[in-house]
Amino acid sequence: MRHGRPNVLVTSAGRRGELIEILRQSFAAGGRRASVFTADASALSAAGLVGDGHHVVPRLDDPTYLDVLTRLCDELDVGHVVPTIDTELPLMASAVRHLDNQGTRVWVSGPETIALAQDKRLTNRFLAEHGLPHARQWDLDSLDDFHSLSFPVIAKPARGSSSVGLARVTSSDALSQLRTERGGQDYVVESVARGTEYTVDVLVDRLGTCRASIPRKRLEVRAGEVSKGVTVDRPDLAALAREVVTKLPDAFGVLNVQIFADATGPSAVIEVNARFGGGFPLTYRAGADLPGWLAQDIDLVPPTASLQWAAGLVMLRYDRAVFASADDLGVQT
Amino acid sequence: MRHGRPNVLVTSAGRRGELIEILRQSFAAGGRRASVFTADASALSAAGLVGDGHHVVPRLDDPTYLDVLTRLCDELDVGHVVPTIDTELPLMASAVRHLDNQGTRVWVSGPETIALAQDKRLTNRFLAEHGLPHARQWDLDSLDDFHSLSFPVIAKPARGSSSVGLARVTSSDALSQLRTERGGQDYVVESVARGTEYTVDVLVDRLGTCRASIPRKRLEVRAGEVSKGVTVDRPDLAALAREVVTKLPDAFGVLNVQIFADATGPSAVIEVNARFGGGFPLTYRAGADLPGWLAQDIDLVPPTASLQWAAGLVMLRYDRAVFASADDLGVQT
Structure with missing residues (x-):
């Protein structure tokens, strides 16, 4: 079997309903027949109702978590695990080799990049050591x-x-x-860094090469998530984010880099997130099919997914509701 | 013309994308051919991209606001105006007669109910005077x-x-x-009131009779909006909300009543909102077609919209994105 296991599992799925839809669409566009499953410690996951099947798993701090995850990937024929929250990344990185052996690839960077991304002191030191702009x-x-x-x-x-x-x-x-x-x-x-905040979504392939770098600007934030944003034609920010992730020791997959900048250029890299950002749907809808390209890279097939994208696309968000019966979710009324 | 003007205009539309979809679906189910338009002081309204046409209008405190609204309703052949935020309600109530004359009905309560709903001191005094449970x-x-x-x-x-x-x-x-x-x-x-918080969506017809009363429980709140909820079979809460709005001097349309309660019953009415609540999509999807029934009541046609609804429906929400070009929205990149 050349392409390995077909299905996708999004872990700590929570409210990532749009990411589920994107993964489904991206895999289908690539001619893959993939189910997109979800896992979360809670049955009450909105993304769980969007995907093809939701699985309640132990909490991340439960010692059985990785065993349960491994068995789940086996049972569901999962070829791609997509973690979504910072706190699960170290655990996922530690399980990469083990899961790889059963044909399950985790979309996660190595432990050094994760450690560095999760501690703003380490991020700041890394930036300073490499002569990159920092606060x-x-x-x-x-x-x-x-x-x-x-x-x-x-x-x-x-x-x-x-x-x-x-x-x-x-x-x-x-x-x-x-x-x-x-x-x-x-x-x-x-x-305080000069300018306003931009996020750059990047894709790093299995050889550590940055293959895509798409800047977007935050127009409004709500409850810590971007609620309005726009893709921007800023080659300077795209280049800076590419430089950052290329210098990271073991980056892999989709990450994002947060940068302050004004019209004269970037003033400081503020943060690296070694996972899909909450605003990633904007980058995807602007045309940058990072999941499709990453899946092809992992499977060693020639890329057909486009990495063209359009600047000047605005994303606006609202609360979308999905529904299920209280009995099915175990909710007491 | 028996049914008056056909179209709907949702004002201060903001992020009310689901309400737009509900109004469109409800009117279509009632055999009406209605466009659902939106208005907001900002071009960057997510609901604006969901509806059939978005109109940027002056801010509420602009003296020309009502003139612009009146003209817009005329041009767009609007029969039903649906306000959505508290701050616009007094203005809307003051314009009811004027708009009514041109065949545009505003889904808003009278000025006394609005004044009372917007001031928690007046709400509390009203509850006390009528012997209703209050903090x-x-x-x-x-x-x-x-x-x-x-x-x-x-x-x-x-x-x-x-x-x-x-x-x-x-x-x-x-x-x-x-x-x-x-x-x-x-x-x-x-x-502090005993128990947990419930919201009861109610419908008051043009004669001041409460025609529907549907309780739902908040399971989770995010940025002040219910992000997880469930409809509940609580006739005691439905009856209390019905009593509250029936005693209000001039309630009309869709309102909601927030109540604290435990298993033994309600302990206090906390708040009255004289508009669609953010969590209303749950009530609609549970089967209570309040917009359809209200439109029939306004048009004096026999009700066909169902007011049956199901307890035990869970709503979970995630951020849904809609897209437009920066040029079209006037966004600088």
């Missing part, structure tokens, strides 16, 4: 002299995501108070 | 003795919505601090 950064707990800072500054958890816990701090008094409240919680303090 | 409530600014309270208490803006500014306060010190921060902003303090 000035300090540890909140070990910062001696608040008065030496140029306010405002940004304070955020070193290992946070989705802007949770992020605060814009405008004075040394406010920063002192923040340290009193959040001290010992591994907060970092950063200089 | 104890105080004005934050005029509260004398914090120590007389039984903590925790809930503090919230008297005229807020979507849980913005709501805080659970656990001590008199914390409440003092809140008063220092929010003093003069019309906060109210309420006793």
